[in-house]
Amino acid sequence: MRRSVRRFRREEISDEDLKYVLNVARHSPSGANRQPWRFILVRDLEDKRRIREICEAVEKEFYKHVSDWFLEFTRSRGINWMKPHLEEAPVLIAIAAYRRSPHWKESVWIMVGYLILAAQERGLATLTYTPSDVRWAREFFNLPEGWGLETIIPIGYPAEDPTFPGRYGLDELVFMGRWGVKDTFSK
Amino acid sequence: MRRSVRRFRREEISDEDLKYVLNVARHSPSGANRQPWRFILVRDLEDKRRIREICEAVEKEFYKHVSDWFLEFTRSRGINWMKPHLEEAPVLIAIAAYRRSPHWKESVWIMVGYLILAAQERGLATLTYTPSDVRWAREFFNLPEGWGLETIIPIGYPAEDPTFPGRYGLDELVFMGRWGVKDTFSK
Numbered sequence: 001m002r003r004s005v006r007r008f009r010r011e012e013i014s015d016e017d018l019k020y021v022l023n024v025a026r027h028s029p030s031g032a033n034r035q036p037w038r039f040i041l042v043r044d045l046e047d048k049r050r051i052r053e054i055c056e057a058v059e060k061e062f063y064k065h066v067s068d069w070f071l072e073f074t075r076s077r078g079i080n081w082m083k084p085h086l087e088e089a090p091v092l093i094a095i096a097a098y099r100r101s102p103h104w105k106e107s108v109w110i111m112v113g114y115l116i117l118a119a120q121e122r123g124l125a126t127l128t129y130t131p132s133d134v135r136w137a138r139e140f141f142n143l144p145e146g147w148g149l150e151t152i153i154p155i156g157y158p159a160e161d162p163t164f165p166g167r168y169g170l171d172e173l174v175f176m177g178r179w180g181v182k183d184t185f186s187k
Numbered sequence: 188m189r190r191s192v193r194r195f196r197r198e199e200i201s202d203e204d205l206k207y208v209l210n211v212a213r214h215s216p217s218g219a220n221r222q223p224w225r226f227i228l229v230r231d232l233e234d235k236r237r238i239r240e241i242c243e244a245v246e247k248e249f250y251k252h253v254s255d256w257f258l259e260f261t262r263s264r265g266i267n268w269m270k271p272h273l274e275e276a277p278v279l280i281a282i283a284a285y286r287r288s289p290h291w292k293e294s295v296w297i298m299v300g301y302l303i304l305a306a307q308e309r310g311l312a313t314l315t316y317t318p319s320d321v322r323w324a325r326e327f328f329n330l331p332e333g334w335g336l337e338t339i340i341p342i343g344y345p346a347e348d349p350t351f352p353g354r355y356g357l358d359e360l361v362f363m364g365r366w367g368v369k370d371t372f373s374k
Contacts, residue, residue: 109297113301173226
C-alpha cells in the first residue's frame with residue numbers, strides 16, 4: 001500500500017513512532033554485519049530551510065540535463081526541482097553511509113526498504129530522496145572521512161493522497177530458469 | 188527477527204508463498220517508477236548445481252584478496268567460498284537489474300528489503316547473495332543488453348538456526364542535526 005509522498009503536514013511526529021521506525025531499520029542485514037549507516041535527524045526549521053535551498057539549487061542544475069522521457073514522467077507526477085518536502089516534513093532523516101564497508105550501498109538500501117515499511121506501519125509517509133549531488137553534505141553535517149550522505153528521507157503525516165503509480169504484473173516480471181521463459185507459475 | 192541463513196532444507200516451498208513474496212517485492216518504489224527488475228526463478232537441480240559451481244570458482248578467487256578483518260569475520264560466522272545454499276535451497280531468485288534506469292541500484296535493493304521481509308512473514312529464510320563477479324550471468328541467463336545480474340537470493344526453509352549477530356543501539360546510530368551531536372532522543 002505504501003506510496004511515495006511529496007507533501008507533508010508540518011505536524012510533529014512522536015518520538016515513539018520515530019524510534020520504532022529507526023529500531024526496525026537498524027535490525028536490517030548488512031555486508032559482514034558492518035551496519036554502515038548513521039541517522040542524522042533534522043528537526044530544526046532553519047536547518048531544513050537551508051537543506052531545501054541547497055538541494056533545490058542542485059536539482060535545478062540536474063534538470064537541465066535530464067532525458068525527455070524522464071522530464072515527461074516527472075511532469076506527469078507533478079515533480080520538478082522544487083523540494084518543499086525538505087522544509088515541510090517535521091523530520092528529515094539524513095542517512096550517512098560508510099563507503100568503505102563491503103556492499104555498503106546494497107546494505108544501506110535494504111535498510112531503507114525496512115525503514116519505509118516500518119513508517120508505513122505507523123501511518124507515516126516517506127519519500128526516498130537522493131540528491132543528485134551530495135558533496136555539500138560533508139561540511140554541512142560534519143561527516144568524518146569515509147562517510148557520505150546517501151539519502152534524505154522526509155517523514156511525517158501526508159498532506160496529499162497521490163494515486164498509486166501502478167506496477168508490472170508477475171506475468172511480466174517472472175521468468176523460469178532463463179530470461180524470457182514463462183510458465184504457469186504466474187497465471 | 189530476520190537473520191540471514193546459509194543452510195536450507197531441500198523441501199519445496201509452495202507457489203502461493205513464493206507468489207506472496209514476489210507480489211510484495213513488485214510493489215516497492217523505484218526511481219521514476221521504472222521497476223528496473225526481473226525475477227528469474229531457478230528450481231532445476233542441474234541449473235542450481237551449475238550456478239553453485241560457477242559462483243564457488245568466483246568466490247575462491249575473491250577470497251584470495253580479502254582483508255584480514257573480513258576473513259576473520261567470515262571465519263567466525265562459518266562463511267567461506269563454499270556456497271552449498273545455491274544448490275540446497277529449493278528456489279533461487281536471480282534478480283536481474285536494468286542498469287540504465289535512474290537510481291536502479293538503490294531501487295533494486297529497496298525491493299530486496301521488501302522481499303526478504305515478506306519471506307520472513309511466511310516463515311521462509313533468505314540470504315542476499317551478491318556474487319563477486321556476475322559477468323558469467325549474461326550468457327547463463329540470456330540477459331538482454333543493459334540488464335545485469337544483481338543478486339541471487341536462495342529461499343526456503345532453514346536447516347540452521349544462526350545466532351543473531353547483534354546490532355548497534357540507537358544511541359550509537361542517531362545524531363541530532365549534525366554528526367556526533369547526541370540528545371535525549373535515544374535514551
